[in-house]
Amino acid sequence: xxxxxxxxxxxxxxxxxxxxxxxxxxxxxxxxxxxxxxxxxxxxxxxxxxxxxxxxxxxxxxxxxxxxxxxxxxxxxxxxxxxxxxxxxxxxxxxxxxxxxxxxxxxxxxxxxxxxxxxxxxxxxxxxxxxxxxxxxxxxxx
Amino acid sequence: xxxxxxxxxxxxxxxxxxxxxxxxxxxxxxxxxxxxxxxxxxxxxxxxxxxxxxxxxxxxxxxxxxxxxxxxxxxxxxxxxxxxxxxxxxxxxxxxxxxxxxxxxxxxxxxxxxxxxxxxxxxxxxxxxxxxxxxxxxxxxxxxxxxxxxxxxxxxxxxxxxxxxxxxxxxxxxxxxxxxxxxxxxxxxxxxxxxxxxxxxxxxxxxxxxxxxxxxxxxxxxxxxxxxxxxxxxxxxxxxxxxxxxxxxxxxxxxxxxxxxxxxxxxxxxxxxxxxxxxxxxxxxxxxxxxxxxxxxxxxxxxxxxxxxxxxxxxxxxxxxxxxxxxxxxxxxxxxxxxxxxxxxxxxxxxxxxxxxxxxxxxxxxxxxxxxxxxxxxxxxxxxxxxxxxxxxxxx
Amino acid sequence: xxxxxxxxxxxxxxxxxxxxxxxxxxxxxxxxxxxxxxxxxxxxxxxxxxxxxxxxxxxxxxxxxxxxxxxxxxxxxxxxxxxxxxxxxxxxxxxxxxxxxxxxxxxxxxxxxxxxxxxxxxxxxxxxxxxxxxxxx
Numbered sequence: 001x002x003x004x005x006x007x008x009x010x011x012x013x014x015x016x017x018x019x020x021x022x023x024x025x026x027x028x029x030x031x032x033x034x035x036x037x038x039x040x041x042x043x044x045x046x047x048x049x050x051x052x053x054x055x056x057x058x059x060x061x062x063x064x065x066x067x068x069x070x071x072x073x074x075x076x077x078x079x080x081x082x083x084x085x086x087x088x089x090x091x092x093x094x095x096x097x098x099x100x101x102x103x104x105x106x107x108x109x110x111x112x113x114x115x116x117x118x119x120x121x122x123x124x125x126x127x128x129x130x131x132x133x134x135x136x137x138x139x140x141x142x
Numbered sequence: 143x144x145x146x147x148x149x150x151x152x153x154x155x156x157x158x159x160x161x162x163x164x165x166x167x168x169x170x171x172x173x174x175x176x177x178x179x180x181x182x183x184x185x186x187x188x189x190x191x192x193x194x195x196x197x198x199x200x201x202x203x204x205x206x207x208x209x210x211x212x213x214x215x216x217x218x219x220x221x222x223x224x225x226x227x228x229x230x231x232x233x234x235x236x237x238x239x240x241x242x243x244x245x246x247x248x249x250x251x252x253x254x255x256x257x258x259x260x261x262x263x264x265x266x267x268x269x270x271x272x273x274x275x276x277x278x279x280x281x282x283x284x285x286x287x288x289x290x291x292x293x294x295x296x297x298x299x300x301x302x303x304x305x306x307x308x309x310x311x312x313x314x315x316x317x318x319x320x321x322x323x324x325x326x327x328x329x330x331x332x333x334x335x336x337x338x339x340x341x342x343x344x345x346x347x348x349x350x351x352x353x354x355x356x357x358x359x360x361x362x363x364x365x366x367x368x369x370x371x372x373x374x375x376x377x378x379x380x381x382x383x384x385x386x387x388x389x390x391x392x393x394x395x396x397x398x399x400x401x402x403x404x405x406x407x408x409x410x411x412x413x414x415x416x417x418x419x420x421x422x423x424x425x426x427x428x429x430x431x432x433x434x435x436x437x438x439x440x441x442x443x444x445x446x447x448x449x450x451x452x453x454x455x456x457x458x459x460x461x462x463x464x465x466x467x468x469x470x471x472x473x474x475x476x477x478x479x480x481x482x483x484x485x486x487x488x489x490x491x492x493x494x495x496x497x498x499x500x501x502x503x504x505x506x507x508x509x510x511x512x513x514x515x516x517x518x519x520x521x522x523x524x525x526x527x528x529x530x531x532x533x534x535x536x537x538x
Numbered sequence: 539x540x541x542x543x544x545x546x547x548x549x550x551x552x553x554x555x556x557x558x559x560x561x562x563x564x565x566x567x568x569x570x571x572x573x574x575x576x577x578x579x580x581x582x583x584x585x586x587x588x589x590x591x592x593x594x595x596x597x598x599x600x601x602x603x604x605x606x607x608x609x610x611x612x613x614x615x616x617x618x619x620x621x622x623x624x625x626x627x628x629x630x631x632x633x634x635x636x637x638x639x640x641x642x643x644x645x646x647x648x649x650x651x652x653x654x655x656x657x658x659x660x661x662x663x664x665x666x667x668x669x670x671x672x673x674x675x
Contacts, residue, residue, distance in 0.1 A: 022229060024375065025440060049369070050356035051442075052473070054453050054466035065453070067440070071374040076440050099355035099476050102180075103468075125183035126639070127603045136638040137191055183603045185558045188637035195636070204633055210562025210658070254565070273572040291562045291658055 001026065003046065003075050010041040017080075027065075029080040032090060038079050039093055042068045048077060050097045055107040057139045062088045062113060089114035092121075110137040168482065168490065175482045175490065180475055193465035198224065198434050201462065202296050205452075208467065210291055211254065214247045215445030216452070216467070217296035222377050222441025223452040224298045224434060233426040236300030240378035242416040243287070243295055244443070245409040249320070250279040251446040252402045252409075255495075256327065259399065262491045263340055264529030268331065275323050278316045285309060300428030310417050317413050324410070328403045336536045341396035345481040345493035348393060355480070356473040359448020360401040361496075365393035371444035383415040395496045434458070445470055491528040549583040550672070553591035553615075557608050557642070559598035562658040563625035567595055575661045580669060593620045593668070596650075599627045599634045600642030612648040620671060622652040624664060629653045 004026060008015065014037065017029035030038045042048045048068030056063040062083040069076055083090060092115040094101040104115040105124040112135040115121055123130060169177040189208055193201050202217035209216070218240060225232065232240075253276045260268025280290040286305050287293035295302050305313075331337060352362045362369055370387040372380040388404045390397035436458040442451045448470030455464040481493055556564050570577040571584060585591055588611055600608055612621075621644075626632040628644035644650050654667035 021437070022226070025226065027438075049353070050473075051449070051451055052356075052466070052468035054464070056455065056464045067451070067453070069442075069449075071369045074375045076375075076442075078440070097354065097356070098479075099357075099473055102472070102476060123183075124181070125186040127183070130602075136188065184601060185556075185560075185598070186601060186603070186639050187558060187599060187634040188639045189634075192634065192637055207560045207562075207633070207657070210560045210565055213560075213562070270573060273569065274574065277569075277572070277574050290660060291566070 001073075001075065003070055003073060003077060006046055007041065007077075010045055011038055014038065024074050024076060026075060026077045027080055028077065029082075032081055032083065035079070035081045036091060036093075039066060040096065042066075042077055042079060043097060046070070050099060051076070053100065053103050053107065055111045055113060055137070057111060057137065058082075059085075059139055061085050062111060064090065064107070064113070066093075083113065087114075088112065089116055091116045092118035094119055109135070111135050112138065166478070166494075168487070170487060173486045173488075175485055175487065178479045178482050180478065182475075190465055190467060193462055195461065197460050198298060198462065201465065202298075203294060205467065206292050206294065206296075209469065211251050212247070212445035212447060212450065212469070213292055214243055214296065215443045215450045216469075218244060218378070219441045219443040219445075219450045219452040220454070220465075221296050221298050222443060223439040223454045224431075224441070225439070226441050227434065227437045227439030227454065227456060228298075228431065230299065230429060230431065232300045232429055234423050235304075235420070235425050236427045236429075237379040237382070238416045238419050238423055239301045239305060239427055240296070241380060241383065242305070242413060242420075243293065243301075244378065245412045245416070246279060246283065246317075248409045248446050249317075249406055249413070250276050250283075252406045253279070253324075255402055255446075256331065256399075259492065259495050260331070262495050262525050262528050263337065264532040265337075268327070271323075271327060275320060275327070278320070282313055282316050285312065297428060298434075299431040300426065302428070304427045305420060307421055310420060314414070314417050317410055317417075321407070321410055324403070324406050331399065331403065336532060338396060339535050340489075340492065340532055341394065341399060343392075343394050344489055345395045345485060345496055346393045347477055347481050351477055351480040355477045357448070357477045358470050358473060359444070359446070360398055360405065361448065361474050361477060363387065363389045364397035364401045366391045369449075371442050371449050375442060377441075377443060379416060379419070380412075382419075383412050385412050385415075395492060398496045434460075447471055448474060488527040488531040491525045549578075549581050550593055551585045551591045552582055552593040552595055552668075553585055553588045554595045555588070555597070555608070555611065557596060557598035557604045557628065557644070558601035558639070559625065559627055563597040563627070563656075566658045566661050567597070567624060567664060570661045570664055575665060577665060577668075580665070580672070582668060588615050591615060591619065593622060593671075595622050595624050596628050596644055597624050598642075599631050599637070599640055600644055600647050601639045602641045603639070605641040605647065608647055620651045621648055622654060622667065622671065623650050624654050624667075625659060626655045626657045629655050632657065 014030055014034040015028055016031060019027040048070055051067040051069050054065045064081050066079040092104055104118055105121060107113050108115055108121055109123055109126050167179040168175050193204060196204055201220055205216040205220050206213050253272045257269040257272030283293060284290050286309060287295045347365045349365050349367050352365050352367045366389055368389050373387050385408045388401050390400050434456045436456055438455045440453050442449050450470055451468040453466040454462045457463045554567055594615060623629050623644045631640055631643045634640055652667055652671050654664055656663055
């Protein structure tokens with residue numbers, strides 16, 4: 001897969017794990033410290049289309065997948081990063097991708113993940129008086 | 143900017159003609175919009191969480207009700223996601239049936255949009271015609287799925303019901319008859335100089351705007367961005383029928399209207415080819431699926447408004463561990479920030495409609511005067527402003 | 539003028555309110571205006587403001603975000619006002635019953651006079667419900 005080759009070139013040993021379940025799906029795991037470089041490589045470097053980000057609660061950690069589409073090649077690249085459960089936080093990409101600001105707010109209010117340097121981290125879907133510390137999409141709820 | 147001169151126009155949360163509660167705050171300087179904020183959540187019903195408590199085969203019924211208008215595209219994308227996890231290819235007949243239903247939905251939804259847009263611009267006859275032409279399409283849905291909306295027809299592995307051979311002539315007659323009517327409607331809309339004056343050069347989105355927000359669907363294609371899931375990432379029968387992706391270069395409201403109108407003709411073409419194929423493509427209309435092993439899957443589909451994206455994760459049990467849904471309006475509505483800036487309040491209603499927002503898919507105007515006097519505008523007031531502008535242009 | 543007299547002499551003014559719906563019921567309500575169903579021949583007019591309405595058509599589950607607004611709106615509506623729950627969502631919460639954003643069903647929040655279930659109810663069902671209601675005022 002050409003995109004995989006290009007990513008391997010750009011990120012080299014920063015790639016922790018490659019999963020390619022079929023010819024149209026690519027999941028690349030990176031460490032949190034390399035996430036910014038990986039996002040820039042996929043979005044700016046290779047011109048991937050920003051689709052959305054998905055947060056997952058794995059009980060012993062949190063996971064965020066950043067999904068990018070390569071329409072011409074029919075490949076969906078998902079960058080996977082794991083965050084610690086106690087204090088999950090990651091940098092915001094709103095400066096690079098303006099549209100991502102909304103899903104970051106949503107992940108904050110539904111999962112309790114903090115997005116550093118987010119321009120406007122306040123409630124988006126939930127009412128403003130939603131009880132603090134109550135993150136509805138967490139598995140154990142709290 | 144002098145704080146006192148800024149004027150904030152919250153739109154919502156109840157707009158009779160958008161039918162759904164939404165809240166936008168428009169920051170204005172006089173008549174011109176300078177910024178916008180979007181507060182969603184009025185329709186947020188917690189569907190992703192609910193999905194974690196539903197069986198795999200119950201989820202299509204749940205996600206169908208994310209949004210009534212692009213109702214069918216969510217089950218298609220969800221099924222695509224699970225089938226991606228399974229590595230399953232659905233039977234041929236099922237592919238044609240999925241495309242048939244999806245394109246029928248595109249036709250009815252684009253007609254709905256044309257009607258609403260007509261109303262916002264003060265053309266109530268366009269509203270009445272467009273919605274009148276929609277009715278036979280809804281009748282056809284009722285004929286083959288049992289319901290005008292919320293068809294309950296998609297399932298993992300294929301579709302839940304077949305289309306009987308004896309219904310095909312009726313379907314052909316209805317959709318064949320629609321082509322002439324849509325041609326007439328298209329001509330009426332595009333040849334009208336007043337409409338052109340209202341729509342041309344208004345609410346422009348550049349390809350960079352599209353990229354910044356990840357916008358999709360007719361909104362992206364109207365700015366010359368050539369993306370369409372049906373062609374780029376073929377599913378159902380889209381790679382087996384002859385059709386083309388419609389793009390327009392100008393990125394304004396007129397371009398968005400043209401894309402949607404021309405897409406109706408492409409949809410009619412696809413429907414016709416599916417109806418031709420069904421009598422000869424026999425066989426099962428669903429593959430048997432016994433269990434979902436651990437893994438993850440991504441499925442996307444081209445809904446009326448653009449790419450709808452579903453991500454699912456399984457741990458081998460009978461429910462999804464995680465189900466992420468991203469509707470097209472989630473990425474399209476924020477483009478309002480780019481398309482409204484510099485425009486006047488009278489154009490806001492139609493620019494908003496130009497994005498064809500389906501708020502319920504995504505979850506889901508206070509004017510502060512210069513002297514801090516607050517006047518509430520409802521969306522209805524904004525629509526009236528828009529209709530008034532059309533009247534002024536028409537009568538010189 | 540009492541509601542009954544108003545219904546007989548003039549149009550009933552109906553305001554449509556969505557409290558967190560998928561939009562299908564809302565579209566079917568609007569569909570009642572179109573030529574095929576033409577709700578106006580029953581003397582019913584859809585209005586854009588709740589301030590003078592006689593009938594409140596409500597769709598949706600009443601999400602928490604909408605709760606206060608729904609209550610306030612109901613207070614503002616002049617009484618007597620008939621409240622009609624259109625669709626299974628305001629009747630019972632539908633499949634969103636257990637959601638963390640659910641603050642309904644509607645009759646937990648405001649008094650409801652007519653329930654029209656369906657997902658969505660066909661325009662014929664909505665009109666039948668309203669006509670039944672007219673017979674009872």
